[in-house]
Amino acid sequence: xxxxxxxxxxxxxxxKEAAALVGDIGKLRSSTEAKRKLYGAFGLFAAAYDLSxxxxxxxxxxxDGVGTKLELLLHHDLLETAGKDLVAMNVNDVLxxxxxxxxxLDYLGIPKIDKVQISRLIAGMTEWLAACDCxxxxxxxxxxxxxxPEGFVEMSGFAIGAVEKPDLIQPERxxxxxxxIGFPSDGFHANGWSLVRRVLREHAExxxxxxxxxxxxPTRLYHEEVRALRAASVDVRAMAHIxxxxxxxxxxxxxxxKGADLSIPAWNLGAIPKVLQHCDPADQINTFxxxxxxxxxxxxxxxxxxxxxxxxxxxxxxITDSEGVRVSILP
Numbered sequence: 666x667x668x669x670x671x672x673x674x675x676x677x678x679x680x681k682e683a684a685a686l687v688g689d690i691g692k693l694r695s696s697t698e699a700k701r702k703l704y705g706a707f708g709l710f711a712a713a714y715d716l717s718x719x720x721x722x723x724x725x726x727x728x729d730g731v732g733t734k735l736e737l738l739l740h741h742d743l744l745e746t747a748g749k750d751l752v753a754m755n756v757n758d759v760l761x762x763x764x765x766x767x768x769x770l771d772y773l774g775i776p777k778i779d780k781v782q783i784s785r786l787i788a789g790m791t792e793w794l795a796a797c798d799c800x801x802x803x804x805x806x807x808x809x810x811x812x813x814p815e816g817f818v819e820m821s822g823f824a825i826g827a828v829e830k831p832d833l834i835q836p837e838r839x840x841x842x843x844x845x846i847g848f849p850s851d852g853f854h855a856n857g858w859s860l861v862r863r864v865l866r867e868h869a870e871x872x873x874x875x876x877x878x879x880x881x882x883p884t885r886l887y888h889e890e891v892r893a894l895r896a897a898s899v900d901v902r903a904m905a906h907i908x909x910x911x912x913x914x915x916x917x918x919x920x921x922x923k924g925a926d927l928s929i930p931a932w933n934l935g936a937i938p939k940v941l942q943h944c945d946p947a948d949q950i951n952t953f954x955x956x957x958x959x960x961x962x963x964x965x966x967x968x969x970x971x972x973x974x975x976x977x978x979x980x981x982x983x984i985t986d987s988e989g990v991r992v993s994i995l996p
Contacts, residue, residue, distance in 0.1 A: 677810030682778045690787045697794040697801045701767060712802035714767055714825075721830035727758035730821045732909075734858040737865075737881055739817065741874075744782060746883045747820065748789025750855040753884035755824035756797055757906040757959070760891045763834040764826035766797055771804035774819030778808060786818070789883075797888035799824070836903035836919035836962075843902060843984040844968040845916075845925055849977040850958030852934065854884040856909040857952045864943045876936035887959040890975035894961065897970045903962040907954040912981075913990040914951065916960065924989045927982035931994055932956040950992050957981065 673680060694707065704713040716722045731738070731750045738747045756766045771790060773783065783806060794801050802825075813819055853861060861880070865872060887906070894901055905915045916925055932941065932955050941949055949955070962984060963971045972978040 677777060678808040679778055682780075690784055693784070693787050693791045694801045696791050697769075697799060699795060700798045701800050703768075703800060703802060707803070712768060712770070712800075714800070714802070716827055719827055719829055722827045723764070723830050723833055725759050725762040725764040725826045725828060727755045727824045728821065729754040729758065731855050732858055733862060734853075734855045734881070735818070735820060737858070737862065737877070741878055741881065743878070743881055744785035745789035745792070746881060747818075748786045748791075749793045749883035750789075751820050751822040752790050752793040752799075752824075753886050754855050754908070755822040756793070756799060757884070757887055759824045759826040760887060761834065761904040761906050762826070762828055763832050763891075763895075763901070763904075764828035766799040766824055766826045766888070768800050768802040768825040769794055770802055770823045770825075772819070772821040772823075773804070773806045774809055774813045775806065776808070776810050776813045776815050776817070778806075782818070786820075793883075793886055797886055834901060834904060837921075838902045839920065839923060839962050839984055840902070840964075841923060841984050841986040842965060843962050844965050844971070844980055845927060845982045845984065846961045846963060846968065846971045847929070847957035847979050847981040848887060848890050848959040848961075848975045849885075850907070850954045850956055851885045852880050852882040852937065853953060854908070854958055856954065860944060860952055861940055864940050868939075868943055871939055872936060876939075879935045880937060880940070885958055887975075890959060890961075890978075893974035894971060897974065899961075899967045899970045899974065900964055901961055901971075902964070905960040905962075907958050907960060909952070911949075911951045911953055912955060912957065912960070912992055916990045920984070920988075920990070922986075922988050924985045924987045924991070925982055926985055927990065927992045928995055929955055929957065929981055929992060931996070950994075955992070955994075
């Protein structure tokens with residue numbers, strides 16, 4: 666038996682390198698505190714935020730990841746995009762409640778510390794967080810040699826927001842006859858990539874590297890549309906972030922026994938039509954956002970104001986008293 670005494674570093678974990686990394690990303694993180702500040706110091710065991718500016722605060726939270734899109738993002742060295750996706754997938758969910766995204770935490774599982782890689786992931790996160798005034802409050806970078814494969818990163822995000830209780834979105838207020846307003850996506854976002862990846866594997870000759878990279882555009886943040894709706898005093902009865910499950914499942918989450926009839930234009934962005942031609946027509950509607958990453962339900966009287974809340978706003982259809990969401994593609 667060897668008498669050599671092993672160290673944590675020899676086992677593949679370098680705690681000093683990890684501690685130094687926190688300092689290295691400090692400037693990136695500080696950009697997310699331009700308008701909001703943590704209550705207390707950054708880097709402690711937990712983060713705090715002072716809610717005393719709210720009269721009746723309700724806490725809202727979300728947790729999500731990047732999914733299998735991450736494989737292609739790593740392959741094409743699009744680390745900043747992965748960070749942006751992680752933020753948007755969580756922040757958008759918080760925005761659906763009418764809440765303000767206040768704090769964000771990330772979890773990164775890695776085989777070993779790579780300062781450049783992690784700094785680029787954080788750079789993507791902080792760019793999107795600064796855009797929506799959400800603080801990078803902390804997180805966890807876990808070195809797991811032998812568990813996380815070389816060249817891979819596990820990613821999860823956690824968003825925390827708050828909303829005044831009277832301003833909390835109440836989807837049960839949705840009524841038949843209400844207008845369904847959509848705002849465009851910038852691509853597949855971070856959903857449906859298991860299907861996209863299979864198409865790319867089986868029909869590789871149909872897609873150039875440039876086309877694939879374009880389809881990997883980061884998930885869009887919809888904070889500006891939400892702020893514009895609020896500023897215009899639009900009576901928002903529900904909002905939906907269109908992720909896995911497409912328009913149908915994400916609207917059916919809150920419609921209950923009501924439904925919707927939607928008509929959407931064919932999705933002609935970049936090489937996306939080439940992907941769709943290899944997918945089952947019905948299944949693609951239940952998998953992808955089909956060009957619409959954000960949906961707002963408003964009374965007909967507020968339709969014009971809602972359409973003006975963001976670029977590309979379009980009336981997609983109407984709420985019905987017949988259960989289920991029906992989607993037709995316009996020629």
